[in-house]
Amino acid sequence: MRKYSSKLVDGKDRAPSRSMLRAVGFKDKDFHKPQIGIASTWSMVTPCNMHINDLAKVASNTIDKNGGKAVNFNTITVSDGISMGSDGMRYSLVSREIIADSIEAVVGGEGLDGFISFGGCDKNMPACVMAMLRLNRPSVFVYGGTILPGIHQNKKIDIVSVFEAVGKNANGELNDKELMQIEKKAIPGPGSCGGMYTANTMACAIEAMGLSLTNSSAQTAISKSKSTDTKNASIALMKCIREDLKPRDIVTKKSLENAITIVMALGGSTNAVLHLLAIANEAKIKLSLKDFERIGKKTPVLADLKPSGRYSMADLVNIGGVAPLMKMLISKKLMDGDCLTVTGKSLSENLKEIKPYPKNQKIIMPLKSPIKKDGHLIILRGNIAPDGAVAKISGKEGTSFKGKARVFNSEEQCLKDILNGKISKGTVIVIKNEGPVGGPGMREMLSPTSAIMGQGLGNDVALITDGRFSGGSHGFVVGHIAPEAAVGGPLSIIKNGDSIEICSLRKEINLLVSNKEIISRRKKLKQFTTQTHNGALTKYAKLVSQANTGATTT
Numbered sequence: 001m002r003k004y005s006s007k008l009v010d011g012k013d014r015a016p017s018r019s020m021l022r023a024v025g026f027k028d029k030d031f032h033k034p035q036i037g038i039a040s041t042w043s044m045v046t047p048c049n050m051h052i053n054d055l056a057k058v059a060s061n062t063i064d065k066n067g068g069k070a071v072n073f074n075t076i077t078v079s080d081g082i083s084m085g086s087d088g089m090r091y092s093l094v095s096r097e098i099i100a101d102s103i104e105a106v107v108g109g110e111g112l113d114g115f116i117s118f119g120g121c122d123k124n125m126p127a128c129v130m131a132m133l134r135l136n137r138p139s140v141f142v143y144g145g146t147i148l149p150g151i152h153q154n155k156k157i158d159i160v161s162v163f164e165a166v167g168k169n170a171n172g173e174l175n176d177k178e179l180m181q182i183e184k185k186a187i188p189g190p191g192s193c194g195g196m197y198t199a200n201t202m203a204c205a206i207e208a209m210g211l212s213l214t215n216s217s218a219q220t221a222i223s224k225s226k227s228t229d230t231k232n233a234s235i236a237l238m239k240c241i242r243e244d245l246k247p248r249d250i251v252t253k254k255s256l257e258n259a260i261t262i263v264m265a266l267g268g269s270t271n272a273v274l275h276l277l278a279i280a281n282e283a284k285i286k287l288s289l290k291d292f293e294r295i296g297k298k299t300p301v302l303a304d305l306k307p308s309g310r311y312s313m314a315d316l317v318n319i320g321g322v323a324p325l326m327k328m329l330i331s332k333k334l335m336d337g338d339c340l341t342v343t344g345k346s347l348s349e350n351l352k353e354i355k356p357y358p359k360n361q362k363i364i365m366p367l368k369s370p371i372k373k374d375g376h377l378i379i380l381r382g383n384i385a386p387d388g389a390v391a392k393i394s395g396k397e398g399t400s401f402k403g404k405a406r407v408f409n410s411e412e413q414c415l416k417d418i419l420n421g422k423i424s425k426g427t428v429i430v431i432k433n434e435g436p437v438g439g440p441g442m443r444e445m446l447s448p449t450s451a452i453m454g455q456g457l458g459n460d461v462a463l464i465t466d467g468r469f470s471g472g473s474h475g476f477v478v479g480h481i482a483p484e485a486a487v488g489g490p491l492s493i494i495k496n497g498d499s500i501e502i503c504s505l506r507k508e509i510n511l512l513v514s515n516k517e518i519i520s521r522r523k524k525l526k527q528f529t530t531q532t533h534n535g536a537l538t539k540y541a542k543l544v545s546q547a548n549t550g551a552t553t554t
Contacts, residue, residue: 005035008111036068037115046079048121051190062234085447099127120144122198126275133282138240143203145221146313147191160472167454170419191221195306197471201268205259210341218321264299264375269471277550296375308394382510387482425460434467435484440541446470480547493521
């Protein structure tokens with residue numbers, strides 16, 4: 001149980017190490033216990049993580065009472081909701097790598113025998129899992145939990161309501177006073193953004209993967225059940241250490257397929273594609289866009305959850321969370337129930353006592369009457385995206401779109417024109433130079449997509465980009481276009497007025513100009529130069545892979 005810590009604290013020659021640890025609270029008996037990291041992502045940067053240290057304290061106390069010695073440490077968080085639409089958003093995806101690196105550095109550097117990691121928002125959650133798999137020491141993930149919805153005029157609202165209210169205000173549908181009321185009411189307290197956005201999507205995927213306890217994904221941040229989940233996860237971690245059960249024993253190709261399946265069934269975020277590819281990379285498992293295509297063909301969308309649906313994650317919590325859905329999918333052989341989990345039991349064994357959803361609920365549809373008969377995350381290819389792109393097609397947008405290109409070199413340029421009413425029906429907005437290298441950092445386009453919806457153009461305008469989308473984005477949107485414009489991808493040669501066709505049925509996205517014209521334009525293409533000169537963004541741009549492989553730096 002002391003595979004790593006013993007090397008740092010055993011023997012006379014390790015007296016200096018013990019001396020340092022005594023100063024932070026170690027007693028004689030603690031040097032004979034396994035040292036357990038408590039990887040907190042607490043910060044007051046965002047409501048998603050503001051309560052995490054309270055959970056970390058629960059974990060520390062539980063570990064100390066169950067034969068371990070807790071060692072608390074912290075890492076960073078970048079708030080997407082705050083930085084969205086600004087240069088600060090360039091750091092969002094980059095922070096995933098920084099967080100994974102920082103957890104690795106502390107656990108590896110301090111010789112911790114295992115750790116429990118807490119994630120509360122979009123990037124620190126996959127980052128925690130990436131670190132777990134990279135280190136491959138006994139570890140368990142705990143989700144910080146979803147926020148409760150805000151209430152405005154007797155309707156439930158959330159952060160996406162605010163983004164869309166900006167668009168409504170711009171076109172005169174909403175006055176300044178009501179915009180302010182929505183701003184003040186949308187975020188009532190701690191927890192992650194309340195729809196099936198990226199944080200809740202990844203929480204469900206991690207649970208389906210087997211790295212967190214049953215329904216850890218489906219508890220509100222301020223609930224007693226979240227505290228209980230933390231206690232139980234800490235006890236499970238001690239069992240993992242005793243049995244030497246490690247993340248790579250749990251995460252397999254089948255368990256990753258389970259994660260993709262649950263993302264499809266829930267109508268989850270496009271970001272899950274990037275993050276699951278990155279997680280697979282750390283697990284040394286081959287996963288590609290083709291796996292998402294294959295699983296999407298047989299997995300229906302069953303959840304009527306925001307942003308495309310009507311309900312919040314808190315509503316799903318109230319009817320039993322994601323566990324009954326997983327049990328149903330296993331019974332229909334859409335998920336593999338034999339996969340191992342951090343409890344030491346299989347997924348099916350964990351779900352044995354889970355009851356079905358209440359008969360009168362309208363959030364999760366039965367398999368015989370799905371919201372969409374196949375997956376909503378559509379992998380597109382064509383002369384715009386030879387290596388693939390990801391579209392989020394819920395079925396409400398239609399299956400195809402054809403229009404004239406309006407090209408922008410950045411998100412800011414695009415948003416300004418949308419809010420000023422300069423985008424007409426039938427337009428395919430093209431935002432380039434926002435990819436992993438070109439951004440750098442692959443910003444999310446929630447501001448323009450929300451402005452489009454707020455302007456009432458959701459069914460009449462498409463948006464394509466080498467950037468990515470928030471889990472809160474909806475409409476006819478295509479992101480993750482690979483290769484990106486900055487490395488010479490076809491997106492770089494699109495001009496204003498070009499015809500573009502997107503077809504989810506054929507799974508294609510094409511620029512409707514001749515091959516001769518494409519070749520001519522590519523010959524005239526100037527090499528992209530990044531605007532960064534030092535620091536994290538520059539290092540990221542030099543190391544990062546393309547979106548179709550997860551935008552990873554390892």
